[in-house]
Amino acid sequence: MRLAPVEQPAAKAVQDAYSQSLERYGLVISPLKTVTARVPASLPLSEAIVAYLYSGCTLDPSLRLLVQLLVARLNHCDFCIDIASASAVTTGITAEKLAAIETFATSPLFDEKERSALAYVSHATRHKAVPDAVFESLQAHHDDTAIAEITLVLAIEHYFNMINIPLGIEADGFCAMLATPQSPARAAAD
Numbered sequence: 001m002r003l004a005p006v007e008q009p010a011a012k013a014v015q016d017a018y019s020q021s022l023e024r025y026g027l028v029i030s031p032l033k034t035v036t037a038r039v040p041a042s043l044p045l046s047e048a049i050v051a052y053l054y055s056g057c058t059l060d061p062s063l064r065l066l067v068q069l070l071v072a073r074l075n076h077c078d079f080c081i082d083i084a085s086a087s088a089v090t091t092g093i094t095a096e097k098l099a100a101i102e103t104f105a106t107s108p109l110f111d112e113k114e115r116s117a118l119a120y121v122s123h124a125t126r127h128k129a130v131p132d133a134v135f136e137s138l139q140a141h142h143d144d145t146a147i148a149e150i151t152l153v154l155a156i157e158h159y160f161n162m163i164n165i166p167l168g169i170e171a172d173g174f175c176a177m178l179a180t181p182q183s184p185a186r187a188a189a190d
Contacts, residue, residue, distance in 0.1 A: 002168045005030065006037035014040050017047075026177060030079060030169045031160075049156055059149045061091050066114060067121050067150060070101050071157040074125045079164045080157065082171035086178050116141040121154045 009015055014037050021028045036043050057064055065088040072080035085098055100107040104118040116137040123130045138147055163169070 001030065001034055001170070002166075003034050003038070005033035007033070009033075009037040009040070011037075011040035011043075013043055017043055025172075025174070027172060029083075030172055031163060034167055034169055035163055049159070053153070053156065057149055057153065059146060059153065062088070062093055063114060063117060063150075064153055065091060065093065066101065066104075067117060067153045068157045069098065070104070070118050071121055071125050071154060072161060073102060074122065075158070075161040075165065077161040077164050078171040079169045080160055082174045086174035089175070089178060113141040117150050120150060124151075124154055125158070 009018065014032075017032055017036065018028045021032055036046060053064065059067075065084055069081065069084040069088060072084055088098055089095065094109075097107075097109045100109050101118075104110045104115055104122075110118070116134075119134050120130055120138045123134050138150070142150065
């Protein structure tokens with residue numbers, strides 16, 4: 001990491017967030033120790049974004065996680081790849097499907113609804129634009145609300161990626177923790 005993690009934050013709200021992270025994951029996540037500890041005013045924003053993703057977003061959780069994972073993979077955000085992969089496993093997405101995410105267009109593991117969303121976010125991530133044919137395919141498989149939510153999830157993942165990548169925030173090992181039966185991350189998944 002380019003900034004040393006802050007182990008003892010001064011702000012009470014950040015101390016509480018450390019405790020919640022420790023309870024949920026068995027560790028204090030690196031972005032919290034690197035960014036939020038230094039900019040406590042950003043905590044409500046991060047909490048609101050995460051609350052939307054896990055409670056407010058009406059997309060199927062598997063599709064949401066596939067969108068997040070593809071964007072993180074395309075952007076090479078190791079932290080986000082790790083946490084999205086671990087979350088995907090806990091929702092029942094197979095390791096085989098996760099490994100095939102970048103070949104979604106031809107892999108038989110993905111249905112047309114998933115392919116249309118993943119093509120949309122792939123074009124937006126790679127080119128910052130989406131061809132009409134890709135958008136029309138998206139519209140054929142998703143209603144307007146789902147399209148707006150897919151777009152929000154795409155933007156949110158870019159937001160998190162652009163915090164982690166420049167600061168060199170690496171994976172926290174969530175996937176490895178899932179393999180350990182006694183880990184808090186595993187308990188949260190079960």
